[in-house]
Amino acid sequence: MPSPRRTIEGRPLGSSGGSSVPGSPAHGGGSGGGRFEFQSLLNCRAGADPACARLRASDSPVHRRGSFPLAASGPAQAAPVPPPEDARMNLNPSFLGIALRSLLAIDLWLSKKLGVCAEESSAWGSVRPLMKLLEISGHGIPWLLGTLYCLLRSDSWAGREVLMNLLFALLLDLLLVAVIKGLVRRRRPAHNQKDMFFTLSVDKYSFPSGHATRAALVSRFILNHLVLAIPLRVLVVLWAFVLGLSRVMLGRHNVTDVAFGFFLGYMQYSIVDYCWLSPHNVPVLFVLWNQQ
Numbered sequence: 001m002p003s004p005r006r007t008i009e010g011r012p013l014g015s016s017g018g019s020s021v022p023g024s025p026a027h028g029g030g031s032g033g034g035r036f037e038f039q040s041l042l043n044c045r046a047g048a049d050p051a052c053a054r055l056r057a058s059d060s061p062v063h064r065r066g067s068f069p070l071a072a073s074g075p076a077q078a079a080p081v082p083p084p085e086d087a088r089m090n091l092n093p094s095f096l097g098i099a100l101r102s103l104l105a106i107d108l109w110l111s112k113k114l115g116v117c118a119e120e121s122s123a124w125g126s127v128r129p130l131m132k133l134l135e136i137s138g139h140g141i142p143w144l145l146g147t148l149y150c151l152l153r154s155d156s157w158a159g160r161e162v163l164m165n166l167l168f169a170l171l172l173d174l175l176l177v178a179v180i181k182g183l184v185r186r187r188r189p190a191h192n193q194k195d196m197f198f199t200l201s202v203d204k205y206s207f208p209s210g211h212a213t214r215a216a217l218v219s220r221f222i223l224n225h226l227v228l229a230i231p232l233r234v235l236v237v238l239w240a241f242v243l244g245l246s247r248v249m250l251g252r253h254n255v256t257d258v259a260f261g262f263f264l265g266y267m268q269y270s271i272v273d274y275c276w277l278s279p280h281n282v283p284v285l286f287v288l289w290n291q292q
């Protein structure tokens with residue numbers, strides 16, 4: 001009975017060429033069987049054995065791992081040929097790889113479906129101007145200028161402290177989004193129109209959405225530092241959500257850009273809260289202010 005290690009699909013190695021003799025190494029009867037199997041593998045690579053088609057089909061790292069140790073035990077220690085990386089990946093895609101590819105495919109499909117205001121001629125093209133207004137409401141420039149203006153006009157220390165931290169939060173957000181966009185370099189969706197108001201060079205990339213990070217960061221900041229009536233609090237959350245959705249509807253982003261943007265913006269607030277600037281931990285900022 002042939003040893004399972006020396007068979008491919010239940011057949012003895014080398015038997016297809018008619019050269020196998022029962023009791024020979026090819027049949028598993030000889031002492032150098034392991035080496036023979038390895039040589040069969042090498043022959044296969046060179047295309048010498050017609051049984052190779054079947055062998056190549058099962059030529060996965062798992063099969064190879066079973067062969068190379070046997071080969072090393074033989075008298076002639078030929079160095080095993082390492083399998084090419086890309087072939088390994090093709091034959092054994094990991095679960096994570098498959099999951100990521102599926103997620104990306106769903107992301108692209110869903111983003112295309114939701115991009116209903118990407119062009120004037122799109123299904124919801126008539127609401128595009130409204131979406132662009134929302135886009136400006138979450139743009140970095142109005143938020144930076146507005147915060148600076150309020151900071152200069154503020155006459156209370158408590159107000160200045162909060163506004164100083166909002167400014168820090170907005171700058172941190174711009175920095176982190178620019179770094180991640182520059183690292184990931186994911187292109188904006190193909191259906192996006194290049195008509196965005198005042199962009200930086202990294203804004204040709206889409207991951208993560210800067211509007212979504214700002215929306216999550218600013219809304220969390222406002223909810224934590226402004227005393228607002230419940231309807232206004234709901235409005236703030238709604239604004240953030242609709243702003244994120246509008247990025248996909250305008251065709252500026254894929255869904256995952258916005259989802260990650262929300263997550264990043266939420267986490268950024270935690271960083272700002274942790275590093276909260278106050279006269280106690282950065283007195284220099286506030287002393288300089290006092291001298292003006």
Ligand SMILES: CC(C)=CCC/C(C)=C/CC/C(C)=C/COP(=O)(O)O
Pocket residue numbers: 139140141144174196197198199200203205206208209210211212247252
């Ligand atoms: C101080 C300084 C560097 C200000 C630059 C403000 C600015 C131009 C921000 C860009 C905002 C923007 C267009 C982000 C892109 O948002 P996405 O949602 O399309 O990623």
